[in-house]
Amino acid sequence: MRFGVCVSGPESVALLAAAGYDFYELPVAALRPFADDATAAPLLHAITAAPLRAEVFNVLIPAQLPLLGLQADRALLAAYLRRVFTRMAAVGGSVAVLGSGAARRIPEGHGAYRSARRARRHDRRGR
Numbered sequence: 678m679r680f681g682v683c684v685s686g687p688e689s690v691a692l693l694a695a696a697g698y699d700f701y702e703l704p705v706a707a708l709r710p711f712a713d714d715a716t717a718a719p720l721l722h723a724i725t726a727a728p729l730r731a732e733v734f735n736v737l738i739p740a741q742l743p744l745l746g747l748q749a750d751r752a753l754l755a756a757y758l759r760r761v762f763t764r765m766a767a768v769g770g771s772v773a774v775l776g777s778g779a780a781r782r783i784p785e786g787h788g789a790y791r792s793a794r795r796a797r798r799h800d801r802r803g804r
Contacts, residue, residue: 694729
């Protein structure tokens with residue numbers, strides 16, 4: 678069995694390594710997914726240089742990229758996910774946790790059935 682811990686940034690990872698943890702988990706926001714590569718580079722370097730690997734990333738989809746309802750933008754979401762997964766792989770990440778309660782929220786006036794049907798239709802088009 679392996680043990681990891683969820684943290685907000687790589688600053689405390691040396692302490693975690695000394696305590697015997699095997700890996701750590703970060704929020705996807707730590708990868709600065711809305712920033713250009715040059716802006717994100719220093720933090721990505723800090724994640725890579727940490728004594729433990731950031732294997733897991735949580736809250737994959739931020740609230741500003743809704744997955745359901747008329748505000749859902751499939752093209753924007755696809756571009757965002759490409760950037761996130763590229764950066765995750767670059768720092769050694771291998772697991773993404775959806776979480777993302779705000780992005781999964783069913784919009785006011787949208788029934789659960791309608792939202793699920795629309796999400797399934799998007800999912801099929803993306804494959």
